[in-house]
Amino acid sequence: MLRYVLDRVKSSVVVLLVVSIITFAVLMIIPGDPAQLILGTEATPEMVQELHTAMGLDRPLYQQYLGWLNDLLHLDMGTSYVYGESVKSLITGSLPVTLSISVFAMIIAVFLAFLFGMLSAIKKNSIIDYFSRSIMQLGTAIPSFWIGMVFIVYFGLKLKLFPVSGFVPLSDNFAGFIKSITLPSVVLAIGETGTLLRIVRSSMLDSLNQDYMDMTKVKGLGARKVYVKYALRGALVAPLTIIGMQFAKLAGGTVVVETIFSLPGLGRLVLSAVEHRDIVLLQGLVMFITAMVIFITLAVDVLIMFINPRIKSFQRGE
Amino acid sequence: MNEIINDNTVILKKLHVSDAVGNTLVSSSSMNIEKGEIFGLVGESGSGKTLTAKSLINLLPDDLIFSADEMIVAGKNMLEISLRDKKAHIGKNAGYIPQNTVFFLHPMIKIKNQIADGFIDHTNNNKKEALVKAEGILSKVGFSNPKLVLNYYPWQLSGGMRQRINIAMALMNDPKLIVADEPTTALDSTVQKQVMELFRSINEELNISILLISHDLGLVKNYSHSLAVMYAGVVVESGTTKSVFENPKHPYTQLLIDIIPTMKIKKTEPLAEIPGYVQEKGRDTKGCLFRNRCPKAMEICETYVKEHEEDGHYFRCNLD
Amino acid sequence: MKKNLSIATGIILILLVLAMWGLSFVYMPYPPNEMNISERFLKPDFDSEHILGTDNFGRDILSRLMYGSRNVLLVGIGSVTLGTTFGIALGAVAAMLKKAASSVIMRIMDGLMSFPGILLALMIVTVAGKGLKGSIIAIAIFMIPVFARLVYSMILDTENLLYIKAAKSYGTTNSKIFFKHFVPAMLPKLVTQYSSAIGSAVMIETSLSFLGLGIQPPYASWGLMLSESRQYFLTYPYLAVAPGIAIIITILGFNLIGDGLNDMLINRRSHDE
Numbered sequence: 001m002l003r004y005v006l007d008r009v010k011s012s013v014v015v016l017l018v019v020s021i022i023t024f025a026v027l028m029i030i031p032g033d034p035a036q037l038i039l040g041t042e043a044t045p046e047m048v049q050e051l052h053t054a055m056g057l058d059r060p061l062y063q064q065y066l067g068w069l070n071d072l073l074h075l076d077m078g079t080s081y082v083y084g085e086s087v088k089s090l091i092t093g094s095l096p097v098t099l100s101i102s103v104f105a106m107i108i109a110v111f112l113a114f115l116f117g118m119l120s121a122i123k124k125n126s127i128i129d130y131f132s133r134s135i136m137q138l139g140t141a142i143p144s145f146w147i148g149m150v151f152i153v154y155f156g157l158k159l160k161l162f163p164v165s166g167f168v169p170l171s172d173n174f175a176g177f178i179k180s181i182t183l184p185s186v187v188l189a190i191g192e193t194g195t196l197l198r199i200v201r202s203s204m205l206d207s208l209n210q211d212y213m214d215m216t217k218v219k220g221l222g223a224r225k226v227y228v229k230y231a232l233r234g235a236l237v238a239p240l241t242i243i244g245m246q247f248a249k250l251a252g253g254t255v256v257v258e259t260i261f262s263l264p265g266l267g268r269l270v271l272s273a274v275e276h277r278d279i280v281l282l283q284g285l286v287m288f289i290t291a292m293v294i295f296i297t298l299a300v301d302v303l304i305m306f307i308n309p310r311i312k313s314f315q316r317g318e
Numbered sequence: 319m320n321e322i323i324n325d326n327t328v329i330l331k332k333l334h335v336s337d338a339v340g341n342t343l344v345s346s347s348s349m350n351i352e353k354g355e356i357f358g359l360v361g362e363s364g365s366g367k368t369l370t371a372k373s374l375i376n377l378l379p380d381d382l383i384f385s386a387d388e389m390i391v392a393g394k395n396m397l398e399i400s401l402r403d404k405k406a407h408i409g410k411n412a413g414y415i416p417q418n419t420v421f422f423l424h425p426m427i428k429i430k431n432q433i434a435d436g437f438i439d440h441t442n443n444n445k446k447e448a449l450v451k452a453e454g455i456l457s458k459v460g461f462s463n464p465k466l467v468l469n470y471y472p473w474q475l476s477g478g479m480r481q482r483i484n485i486a487m488a489l490m491n492d493p494k495l496i497v498a499d500e501p502t503t504a505l506d507s508t509v510q511k512q513v514m515e516l517f518r519s520i521n522e523e524l525n526i527s528i529l530l531i532s533h534d535l536g537l538v539k540n541y542s543h544s545l546a547v548m549y550a551g552v553v554v555e556s557g558t559t560k561s562v563f564e565n566p567k568h569p570y571t572q573l574l575i576d577i578i579p580t581m582k583i584k585k586t587e588p589l590a591e592i593p594g595y596v597q598e599k600g601r602d603t604k605g606c607l608f609r610n611r612c613p614k615a616m617e618i619c620e621t622y623v624k625e626h627e628e629d630g631h632y633f634r635c636n637l638d
Numbered sequence: 639m640k641k642n643l644s645i646a647t648g649i650i651l652i653l654l655v656l657a658m659w660g661l662s663f664v665y666m667p668y669p670p671n672e673m674n675i676s677e678r679f680l681k682p683d684f685d686s687e688h689i690l691g692t693d694n695f696g697r698d699i700l701s702r703l704m705y706g707s708r709n710v711l712l713v714g715i716g717s718v719t720l721g722t723t724f725g726i727a728l729g730a731v732a733a734m735l736k737k738a739a740s741s742v743i744m745r746i747m748d749g750l751m752s753f754p755g756i757l758l759a760l761m762i763v764t765v766a767g768k769g770l771k772g773s774i775i776a777i778a779i780f781m782i783p784v785f786a787r788l789v790y791s792m793i794l795d796t797e798n799l800l801y802i803k804a805a806k807s808y809g810t811t812n813s814k815i816f817f818k819h820f821v822p823a824m825l826p827k828l829v830t831q832y833s834s835a836i837g838s839a840v841m842i843e844t845s846l847s848f849l850g851l852g853i854q855p856p857y858a859s860w861g862l863m864l865s866e867s868r869q870y871f872l873t874y875p876y877l878a879v880a881p882g883i884a885i886i887i888t889i890l891g892f893n894l895i896g897d898g899l900n901d902m903l904i905n906r907r908s909h910d911e
Contacts, residue, residue: 016752211421215487274761
């Protein structure tokens, strides 16, 4: 099994390398002159040349790439053109916000998906089943910004239950923290619950069909033992894998929600970099976020392997 | 004579099982299992023996429908009981030993966490007491180190060991009836014998009735006290092992007995077989279902089958 | 049956959107960009001239909705078609080449797929520019690896099937094998993926427009309409209703079709066994 982990780590590193090449290529090579891009059309040729040299764009391409890569490995992502701060500090400042809403959103999604997924499977084709599945379809089609706006107006402004913008750090005030992340997390969760629910439901259906469920019938066990202890236990592998993927995707895709709720997270930073064409910042951000995504996916995969180590060998060998 | 107290473990009269579409799977089958008896239920695949057994212990798949004139299991009438009571009654009084040793134990749960939960639910014991009992039973079924075994996952054990776990699990509640569905088919022959001897000793020591399902007539002959032979969903003959083997009345039974391989067969002699195959559909006719393969079939067998019962030896045939 | 209901509903929804789209070329109540300050913020009223009301500039919402459908469908379907074409080509090429070259191609695809969708789109929009062109390119690039991977693995799987090996041994030409055997085997899965992809593409496009990086004002796009309605949402919530529902219907429609097809595929496979 250790070999499997090493394999995965190895291929993750390779993918990261490819990602770095793509990022570098897209942002440095394709626009022609990044310096021109940064300064825009109003800059004089002299200004462009100055920035050009300052950014080291006179060197041959591969040198630029290797130099950049080397800096990355030393955790130096350069200085943001727009903010003047080091990219690293900008990222570390925004990371907690993004992680908070991603984690909270995942918790909500997991709770709802398992609750309704299990119910749908147990009472297959009943009203609750159709209801869950319809809501699920709807959830994946609703744009997050739309529902976000609705929530802001209704829960935030009309009912005044939650703040409509801003982030209260955990260190400041726990209740304030929770309140500030609730609405955005719920909005994020709405998009993810549907997919997860479907997986939970189909895994549960498979598990309920297994022979070991017969034994629970003969033993005359009560519902909780039957469904949670036996059925659910056998239905965990697929949902856990999906949860890993979803969490990684969430962490990298909070741009819209952060914009609506004015949360100073990574997504907003990205948007700002795009709008101001801050190539350096954008480069660092993209690398960081993608690396985070790849790492989270890897970690979840390995975790699942630890939890159910023998399922794989069991299905293989026996 | 209605006053006679009948403490048979199973009284089944005219069981009928059909599927959601209306096909008959089992028809008009009856059997009685006495207390402390090993009862063999013999037949080919598709004969309905598994379905019959499963209907007794609440294991029939949800999409099948069954009915019977009488079905009494371990003293309770299974036809007039709520589902909840049925579950509780079966949980307390019956055990099931499946054919396949792999899939009936949950692969992700340790033995100690699944062997005892029926026991914990139906008695007032807690987990600790349950595990003590489990250890006792595990050593009885042949494990020299029960404590170690309890901590294993099912996939860490061999097939024979898993079957013993199944047996131990069935014994936890001191059941009155154990249904063993082809318990040795998936095992090698040396292990087979061990397991069958285990069944015999359980039956003799604890006086537990065992419904032994098998397609192996030889096995049933050696180990059961009584038996029933099923063909195409119908019990065609039943009675004590002695009387059925000494005096088989139904042509199917006769043929089955003939084809049991014995040591006396010459090497060059082909093994006997019954030509034809078991029909799946069209089982709800009033005629005899065996008529197409029966060497002694008569015209009347198309539409009518006579039932005989003498001294507990029952058979359905128009011959005498 | 549930799956047919899915597809049927999806098709109905898409037909609604297509109807709006088609109608937009023939008749719109008002020019979509025409501003009329004296008539701003009119609430929706079925009896009035502005059925769905007017926005903050006095532009007729229904007309903008219809006009916006053009952009949304153009970007949605256009980008996915582009991405599918390149993706299939790339996947097929990778499957034909062996070992090193195909490995490189697939690694690049893996790399592309590691980027979270919005992030990739934003990155590309930065260099390709905002607006219609940028959106289409960005989403197309996002779709390429999905289809490349799909085609690549399907070809490799099908290649090993006995009847292909048999056909090859008869001397059937490669192109004949491809069109007669591979394509029918791959088509169902591809169509399913295509439909679901359009759903995702519309979601990304509206997000991009909402963020101001997609279709630029004064042109209409549903995402843009929503973003413009943000500041007035408290006092005039109706501004967000029409574009929001239009988006939901479109995405839902394509997703339902994709899911329904997917269910059909799964069931068909189990029947064959």
